[in-house]
Amino acid sequence: MTTTTYTVTGMTCGHCVSSVREEVGEVPGVTGVDVDLATGLVTVRSESPIDAAQITAAVQEAGYEVVTPS
Numbered sequence: 001m002t003t004t005t006y007t008v009t010g011m012t013c014g015h016c017v018s019s020v021r022e023e024v025g026e027v028p029g030v031t032g033v034d035v036d037l038a039t040g041l042v043t044v045r046s047e048s049p050i051d052a053a054q055i056t057a058a059v060q061e062a063g064y065e066v067v068t069p070s
């Protein structure tokens with residue numbers, strides 16, 4: 001089990017949160033996604049490490065930007 005946290009900008013409401021959660025949740029290997037609207041923190045859980053580029057692409061697909069993969 002791996003947990004990685006990303007900071008995402010541009011989310012303003014619950015709809016944004018569910019868009020990000022849905023897109024990131026579709027990345028192969030992702031088992032769970034937590035989004036904190038107030039901080040922009042997106043926590044991704046997976047069985048094995050996932051390439052940050054895949055998560056970044058999914059966030060962009062939802063219409064937002066990853067500031068710092070951390």
Ligand SMILES: [Cu+2]
Binds near residue numbers: 013014015016017
């Ligand atoms: Cu919104």
